[in-house]
Amino acid sequence: MKSLLLFFEHLGMGTLLLLRTLKSLREIGKVLKHPFWEQMDVMFFGSVPLVILTAVFSGLVTTVQIGYYGRGYAPLDYVGVAVAKMVMIELGPVLTALIVAGRIGAGIAAEIGTMRVTEQIDSLECMGIDPVRFLVLPRVLAGMVILPALTIVADLTAILTSSIAADFYIGVPTYIYFHGIRLFFAPKDLWGGLIKSLFFGIIITMVGSHWGFATEKGATGVGKATTSAVVTSSLFIIFADYILTVMIYR
Amino acid sequence: MIELIDVHKSFGKKEVLRGVNLKVVSGECLVILGRSGTGKSVLLKHIVGLIQPNRGKVIVDGVDINRISEARLYEIRRNIGFVFQGGALFDSMDVFTNVAMPLIENEKFSDKEIEERVMHVLGLVDLQDAAFLMPSELSGGMRKRVAIARALVAEPGYILYDEPTTGLDPIISDRINDLMIELNSQLGVTSVVVTHDIHSALRIADRIVLLSNGVIKVNTKRSDVWNVDDPEFRDFLRVFKALKEIE
Numbered sequence: 306m307k308s309l310l311l312f313f314e315h316l317g318m319g320t321l322l323l324l325r326t327l328k329s330l331r332e333i334g335k336v337l338k339h340p341f342w343e344q345m346d347v348m349f350f351g352s353v354p355l356v357i358l359t360a361v362f363s364g365l366v367t368t369v370q371i372g373y374y375g376r377g378y379a380p381l382d383y384v385g386v387a388v389a390k391m392v393m394i395e396l397g398p399v400l401t402a403l404i405v406a407g408r409i410g411a412g413i414a415a416e417i418g419t420m421r422v423t424e425q426i427d428s429l430e431c432m433g434i435d436p437v438r439f440l441v442l443p444r445v446l447a448g449m450v451i452l453p454a455l456t457i458v459a460d461l462t463a464i465l466t467s468s469i470a471a472d473f474y475i476g477v478p479t480y481i482y483f484h485g486i487r488l489f490f491a492p493k494d495l496w497g498g499l500i501k502s503l504f505f506g507i508i509i510t511m512v513g514s515h516w517g518f519a520t521e522k523g524a525t526g527v528g529k530a531t532t533s534a535v536v537t538s539s540l541f542i543i544f545a546d547y548i549l550t551v552m553i554y555r
Numbered sequence: 556m557i558e559l560i561d562v563h564k565s566f567g568k569k570e571v572l573r574g575v576n577l578k579v580v581s582g583e584c585l586v587i588l589g590r591s592g593t594g595k596s597v598l599l600k601h602i603v604g605l606i607q608p609n610r611g612k613v614i615v616d617g618v619d620i621n622r623i624s625e626a627r628l629y630e631i632r633r634n635i636g637f638v639f640q641g642g643a644l645f646d647s648m649d650v651f652t653n654v655a656m657p658l659i660e661n662e663k664f665s666d667k668e669i670e671e672r673v674m675h676v677l678g679l680v681d682l683q684d685a686a687f688l689m690p691s692e693l694s695g696g697m698r699k700r701v702a703i704a705r706a707l708v709a710e711p712g713y714i715l716y717d718e719p720t721t722g723l724d725p726i727i728s729d730r731i732n733d734l735m736i737e738l739n740s741q742l743g744v745t746s747v748v749v750t751h752d753i754h755s756a757l758r759i760a761d762r763i764v765l766l767s768n769g770v771i772k773v774n775t776k777r778s779d780v781w782n783v784d785d786p787e788f789r790d791f792l793r794v795f796k797a798l799k800e801i802e
């Protein structure tokens with residue numbers, strides 16, 4: 306009962322924060338000058354190595370698995386299409402988002418949470434600076450650009466790795482692999498995944514910001530906020546993935 | 556003028572302020588004395604609308620700050636400098652940028668004006684050489700002085716200090732006291748200082764009030780403090796006298 310109340314309290318606070326962020330779009334000019342680029346830089350280059358590493362292994366695993374499922378039933382020449390579609394529609398956006406939630410989301414919660422408990426946020430308000438515009442807006446905007454960008458990196462990496470693995474593990478030559486992709490690729494495969502990742506970007510940055518603002522004073526406050534940020538955004542990502550998949554692909 | 560009228564504030568079941576009535580007259584230095592945890596910070600944050608009262612009014616320059624738009628509130632806040640207890644410096648920015656923040660965001664200043672003003676206030680707090688250090692490289696006293704410089708830079712009519720001398724060694728404390736006196740008398744800034752440091756209170760105050768059990772219990776001119784017969788207030792004075800005797 307108590308945790309249900311807490312859930313709705315945070316949902317309410319989070320919604321309010323989202324509305325305040327939308328309202329702060331009025332002052333978008335101030336954000337685009339500097340803080341936005343700084344966030345883009347931090348988020349993108351901070352995450353690229355992890356994203357590539359994850360993509361390499363998911364490319365390898367899916368290829369081997371599809372080789373295993375398809376053996377004897379389906380012509381393995383089409384392993385490329387199968388992997389590419391899985392990667393672009395689902396694995397690329399979702400795995401990237403989950404990885405990034407652990408990094409960027411937790412980072413945002415820790416940073417804003419520390420600012421909350423050391424009264425830096427109060428201090429912004431006292432200077433007449435809207436902390437939502439100053440802290441949340443640049444992060445959300447950057448998240449909306451960075452997540453699709455990282456997803457493209459992940460898609461390319463996974464498909465490239467997979468094409469090599471297909472040759473190595475199941476004897477499908479690279480040109481056949483890509484020929485299959487060309488034959489059956491639908492633009493929707495790509496943009497559908499990217500739209501997903503755009504929403505994941507909003508989720509990760511908004512949830513991280515919310516927990517930052519909700520951080521309570523005390524030694525464990527910031528730690529709790531980061532954990533909550535990762536858990537909550539992971540759940541929201543998986544839930545949103547379902548909704549978006551139904552909306553786009555059904 | 557700042558006026559608090561019958562301000563009540565509770566957090567959950569905990570009543571912190573139970574009807575605070577207080578006037579701060581322009582130009583004066585008012586000290587709010589009180590034990591730790593009595594709600595001094597809570598009171599101070601009411602003046603800038605960081606905390607809203609459950610009941611009662613906060614009036615700044617004739618305006619009830621809890622009944623105006625956010626935009627107007629931000630305008631009023633720009634005329635109030637707030638020195639937070641821990642300094643609340645932005646960790647990710649150097650001293651110069653920290654102090655410049657209130658000006659950078661207020662777009663009417665050119666880069667050159669900003670630089671002049673920032674270096675001027677850093678000079679007032681004797682920290683011109685520290686302009687390009689990061690907050691993590693500063694000592695406690697330096698952080699407080701940077702916070703004071705930042706509160707000053709937009710030339711506000713009011714400065715609110717939350718325990719400016721707490722946690723500093725007595726020598727640095729005295730420098731901060733001198734600084735507050737100077738700003739009050741030379742720049743004519745109206746000052747509200749929250750503290751439990753009686754030594755500092757007696758040095759800087761024009762008027763001292765005692766916050767106790769959620770109300771203002773004592774309200775006295777500096778010159779009349781020795782005539783107050785409130786027992787808690789006298790306890791504070793006793794600490795001061797004991798210090799004097801040791802000296």
Ligand SMILES: Nc1ncnc2c1ncn2[C@@H]1O[C@H](COP(=O)(O)OP(=O)(O)O)[C@@H](O)[C@H]1O
Pocket residue numbers: 566571589590591592593594595596597598
């Ligand atoms: N945001 C808050 N939420 C809940 N309780 C608070 C909050 N701010 C202050 N309090 C409580 O109010 C009381 C007074 O706090 P404070 O004003 O910080 O005391 P001090 O006089 O030492 O500055 C404390 O018991 C504190 O726990």
Ligand SMILES: [Mg+2]
Pocket residue numbers: 595596597640717718
């Ligand atoms: Mg306090």
